[in-house]
Amino acid sequence: MMTGGLSDTKPATPEVQQIVNQVKPQFESRANTNCREFKAIEYRIQVVAGTMYFIKVQVSDANYVHLKVFQRLPYENQGPSLADFQTGKTRDDPLTYF
Structure with missing residues (x-):
């Protein structure tokens, strides 16, 4: 993966x-909502001065958000x-840069 570019989409890890x-x-707080479910499904990363994660999260049976x-950096x-985040996503929406 090139520095600054997005990685391939991978299944979420612990x-x-x-x-x-x-x-x-x-x-x-920012979305003014409470989520009973908040399960990471898949992710992509971008290496910058640290790591930017783009993560698809399931918040209900049919609703997803992208975080x-x-x-x-660790030090x-x-x-x-x-x-940032995007709401109104589905299971099939691809994770893209935003």
Whole structure:
């Protein structure tokens, strides 16, 4: 993968789910909603000065959101932050840069 480019789409891992769990309160606050379900389905990454994650998250039976999450470099010792999100997505919508 080229630095700055998006990786291929991969199935979500426990590490990605942990990132999703950490940014859930940020998403709920900014989207003004409460999600009982918040399950990472798949993801792509972009290597920048840290890692930008693009993550498809299932929030109900038929509803999905796409999250853009920035994970700083390890030495900065900070958790992930929600950079942006898109709502109204479906299971079949591709993860693209936004």
